[in-house]
Amino acid sequence: MDWQQYIHSDPKILLGKPTVKETRLSVEFLLGLFAAGWTEQQVLENYPTLTLEALRAVFVFTAE
Numbered sequence: 757m758d759w760q761q762y763i764h765s766d767p768k769i770l771l772g773k774p775t776v777k778e779t780r781l782s783v784e785f786l787l788g789l790f791a792a793g794w795t796e797q798q799v800l801e802n803y804p805t806l807t808l809e810a811l812r813a814v815f816v817f818t819a820e
Contacts, residue, residue: 763775783817
């Protein structure tokens with residue numbers, strides 16, 4: 757998976773933290789939800805602008 761299709765950094769958005777494109781959801785925030793015990797389904801239901809592919813890109817980005 758090419759995470760660059762889904763994740764980017766812009767100094768004008770969240771001080772340049774990596775975020776999911778076209779959202780203000782940072783990679784750090786999303787990983788925090790999983791660390792707190794949220795499931796993939798819960799994240800997708802609570803953030804409907806987030807796609808499954810974008811969510812998976814968060815993990816690929818983190819792994820690299």
